[in-house]
Amino acid sequence: MAADWILWPILTFPVLSAGLCLTLHSPQRILGAVAFLGFLWALLLGAVAVTVMYLGTLSAARHWLTLDMLSSYHLLIFGMVFGASSLYARHYFSFEIAHDEFNLEDGRKFGALWFGSGTAMVSVLLCNNLGLMWVGIEATTLLTAFLVCAHVTPLSLEAMWKYLVVCSVGVAFAFIGTLLVAASALELGLAAEDTLLWTVLDGSAERLSPGPMKLAFVFLLVGYGTKAGLAPMHSWLPDAHSQAPTPVSAILSGFMLNAALYCIMRYLPLVEGATGHLGWGRALVTLLGMISMVLAAAFILFQHDGKRLLAYSSVEHMGIIALGLGLGGIGTFAGLWHAMNHSICKILAFFSIGSLGQLYGTHDLGKMAGAMRRSPLWGLGFFVSVLILIGSAPFAIFMSELQILRAAIHQEAWVVLAIFLAAAALVFIGALKLAIAAAWGEEVVVPRTQSSSIIDVLLVIGALGLLLLLGLWLPTPLHGMMESAAQIIGGRP
């Protein structure tokens, strides 16, 4: 196809940007470059996603790079998350520069790793070869590890160590799974170059050997599940998310988890095809989803730290998406939709808590009382985004959760339904209690002041508006894209 060449610039652009960040001589300039280039790249990604939306699958390098509806939908989410986070990073670190907490060396390291991890995440989406997809996931761990401890403190080192070890080992399991998938395809007699190409495997999923494929899927679920923060493999997640600088937390929560879930989505049709569409793989995914929801709800109830609250909320929402995938049918569509809604809302929540945290010098929600008056913009952003996250109508998250519930009812999965409702209710109570206390409450006097630019206002308004819009009206092309993506995973609406 004529537009195939476009896959190359979206990979080379961030690499060049990373290089550029290393050559700049002042932290302000680096932040400017990050904001400008990051936003530009996001626009480019958006354009590519729209191209796929209208033209269909793009592929290059003899099908080793492929962008179909599923991956371009995720590319769209990534574009939004990365663009917004890049803009926000400038605001966030400018405050640190003003307080002498961020020097040139930090800036260069941040800029290079920021674009580097972005490249890794996009390459996960672009690689049609399942082995290279794994390489991409592992690369995101390695590149973001040092972003987590951008400020070297005992706590951030501890978080980084756990993140590095748990995710590396977890993802190693995923590689065992990948090898087993290749083994299950041995009987197809493929050439070595084609062994792990997803398009080839998907085309003959029914002929993969079921035994190794089942074993493979267990390993893959544990491996990528670790990276996606599904309980009970989530132990690294709250630490890493709460210690990382806020823009990094936003991109970890907003897209990196989704990238790992995306890998699981790729394997679902393979395992379902190999085991005769009996729902064997889906059942496992559903189980993990439920465990994640319940565990996250329990931890949210007793949480005081705002960023940890959001981190556990990510565990919960990853669980919800997994539930959607596991239920199948309309649930798959709803899960995909939920992924986008969650990412938009979660980055807004992180931006708000990050700015409030800078203002108050802590992320403890109990010490953040009166945030709404202290900083109307971020206070509002935090409060409303938490409201949306816990599922308030008529925002998009409420709508997608409703769709997942519909799928559960449709499948007559009453246990899933009950657990979903119970966990959601717990989260609703726990999070709302904390958010109200933080937003209103007795105002705490703090010495620091903070200025907000027009971009910050646009970020908050834009995210909230988008969430409201998506809740009320889903544009037809986007809807079509999500439906085709759901069909790729195997959900038939």
Add this chain to the structure above:
Amino acid sequence: MNHPSLIEAVLVTVVLTNLQLLGSSRLKICIHMVGLQGIVAGLLPVLLDHEANPLRAWLLVVGSVAIKGIVFPKLLLRVLRDAGVCREVEPFVGYILSLLAAVSALMFSLWMGSTLVLPQAPVGTTLMAPVGFTTILVGLLVIITRRKAISQVIGYVVVENGIYIFGVALVGGVPMLVELGVLMDAFVAVFLMGIAVYKISREFDHIDVDRLNRMQG
């Protein structure tokens, strides 16, 4: 040139390095064992010789032996020296229990290898996949039961070695690009973990992972 007895010798060496790794109390010996394991495991593709392209196999062997057999041990020894840590392993689980666990892991892997209907691996002995799996389990055991952060890096390398053997046994031919990517990732991971251990030792004055527990809930 398919050498069943040589392959067997290599696999036995791998198992013996695993045992020595679990049984020895010196971090230095552990590091040397990991290096030895990397070298002998790296030789497997040429011994198997089911490669249509011998050049490819040799390239892979040179790459993995250089990284796993030479670079990793050098790096780890350097970290050990720079971090200035006590050279004892200090496991949570005793040496004898670890050894017995390793033997049980081997038994389990063999049992699994015999019951599980894996598609006929291209070539190689029936022992290869179980030994690979055992090595993975031993690596996990090292990660879980050892106190020093550097032991976890060692355990990670052992897991990587195990996956490598497992992969050679199971699939034989994964595309070159993927192999190189995996090797590259392992290299960077160990490199970063080494830096992290060093930073932890600077910041905390120790590298005991059981004392890295400030964040809870």
Add this chain to the structure above:
Amino acid sequence: MDATALLAPLAALVLAPLFLGIINRTKAFFAGRHGQPLFQLYFDLQKLLGKGATYSRTSTWIVRGGPIIGLAALMVVVLLVPLGGLSGLVRFPGDLLLFAYLLSMARFFTVLAALDVGSSFEGMGASREVFFSTLTEPTLMLSLAVLAHQSHSLSLSSALGAVTVTSWLQHGTSLVLVFVALLVVCLAENARIPIDDPNTHLELTMIHEVMVLDHGGPDLAFILYGSALKLWIFASLVVGLVLPVRTGVAFLDLGSMLLGMGLLAIVLGCIESTMARLRLLRVPNLLVGATTLATLALVLAVR
């Protein structure tokens, strides 16, 4: 019955004390001493047999019987054990088990006698002896199982007799593992360095020697001769394994085996001279390591 069948047991009964003598001379050489005569143990035995014995009033017949039963059991074992290609005097399917159980019986009575003496030192030695033997016995059995599996025979003589150059070429790895395991068992069972030091006189660090402190006269002679026989038995297993000379000509086989035994004695002397005794707490590590080696060998063999 073939007269050659008498060769192995006769060699054992006559040459066992000499084997110890060679080890001691090797150790003396490493230490730069002239050392005791090669035949010292024969002189000692002669001297001890000529002495009378003293028994404590609190001890029972077990103290008197222990050394005799122990020696008798070991002498029966000698009848079973082949010397490389020369099979033992007695052979039947299943004599592997008899072999192991007779060894345990000898140990059992030594331990009982040590306990019966009533000294706390000897009780301690007995406890250690029993503990370590629980770790060596599985190793011994697993190693013998490997040999039995490879020869498809449950007789010690046929199992060792089947070890040839071809079997080393075919199952080299597992035989190497068995060799190492058996060597460790040999060192441990016979209270040699690095597990125990036969020369030490610090009761707190001893295992075997401390059990026999209160024996004297003919009893001690039986015990000393018994230990020499035991060392010979294990050494002949090891040599039979590593020297796959099976010509079928009796005197050629015997000559090569005796040469092998001499070499092994020198090797053991070297090991004892160059290594330090392990800390008592470390000994189990070594023994369990040997067990794992034997397990691995069995796994390789049965696969």
